[in-house]
Amino acid sequence: MIQSLPLLDKKVLVPRGENQAKSFSELVERYGGIPIEIPLIAFRPIEKNQRLHECLQALDTYDWIILTSNVTVETFFSFFKEEKVDSVLPRIAVIGKKTAEVLNTMGFSPEFVPSAYVAETFVEEFGPLLSRGSRVLLPKGNLAREYISSSLTKLGAQVDEVVIYETYMPEESRDRLAAMLAENKLDILTFTSPSTVDHLMEIVNEHGLHEQLKKCLIGCIGPVTEKKLRAWGLTVHASPKEFTVKEMIKSTIAYLEMEE
Structure with a gap:
């Protein structure tokens, strides 16, 4: 276990499906975070x-x-x-x-x-x-x-x-994502592709959750995903030079530590 636990009690959106989410969620837990698995994309x-x-x-x-x-x-x-x-x-x-x-x-x-x-x-x-x-x-x-x-x-x-x-976006993810955002139960949002951004923003627009979105820290992988986030008018807090989940989490932690 990592001693400092820089993500302690932070609820982190894991936007991947069941088969792909395990290693992502385990990484979040290693740093003390609480992974919230809501697939924003499926194939x-x-x-x-x-x-x-x-x-x-x-x-x-x-x-x-x-x-x-x-x-x-x-x-x-x-x-x-x-x-x-x-x-x-x-x-x-x-x-x-x-x-x-x-x-x-x-x-x-x-x-x-x-x-x-x-x-x-x-x-x-x-x-x-x-x-x-x-x-x-x-x-x-x-x-x-x-x-x-x-x-x-x-x-x-x-x-x-x-x-x-x-x-496509799994139907079962829609209501759960809307509820989590509406109740401010997500601290960190992570995005792994432009499609994950578009699918989340579809829910945000549908339910009028723009103010709740502003309270979340945003991390992403890759310049194309970052460009998509900025096109939606969102602030990107963590976007590492190496395009892996591990580096995205590290970059998010670095931002949190800088803020503190």
């Missing part, structure tokens, strides 16, 4: 369609496949069930070390991981590995940015994007 695989079927059947024609998140990895491999894909998989590039770890648990290793876990750095460092006409498969969620695809296309690659999962 479901799309039903197989002709476009997806054609991409999966043509895996061996691609030079690279880019997997941008844990969800992308898990969803992509779920389409194969018992089928063996190791003989047809192209070289694999991932955006973050957590994504690489999930990939490793499935028996595969990425051949490229960027130094920073954002799309801009990925393109800058991955681009030189491509030659004109390189075929790249980019599985993604329905709300994903098009930055990687458009940037690599400009570099001369042939990029096939295919939506493999949908992003």
Whole structure:
């Protein structure tokens, strides 16, 4: 146990679903905080369609496949069930070390991981590995940015994007989040993607909870999420240079200690 417990009795919103929240919540508890697990985002695989079927059947024609998140990895491999894909998989590039770890648990290793876990750095460092006409498969969620695809296309690659999962806010989270905010029962809000911001703000606007929101400390991961928060007019108190939950919590603690 960490002796100083800098988050002592602070109620921290953990915006992840049951399968992803455990390590996040344990980290909050290590520092004395009280994790409040309210998933602001959930994912479901799309039903197989002709476009997806054609991409999966043509895996061996691609030079690279880019997997941008844990969800992308898990969803992509779920389409194969018992089928063996190791003989047809192209070289694999991932955006973050957590994504690489999930990939490793499935028996595969990425051949490229960027130094920073954002799309801009990925393109800058991955681009030189491509030659004109390189075929790249980019599985993604329905709300994903098009930055990687458009940037690599400009570099001369042939990029096939295919939506493999949908992003949505769980219905059961809506009432609970509204009640917690209305009763000022959340001290720290954390955001892991732009979608988590939009989903929370949907509830805030629906229930008129803007004043309650001002009382919360806000931490986030990544410049795109930070930009989304600022676009909503919110103050960002903690946004670390390394885009991990651990560093976000550390950055939040640093802000609290500075305030004290």
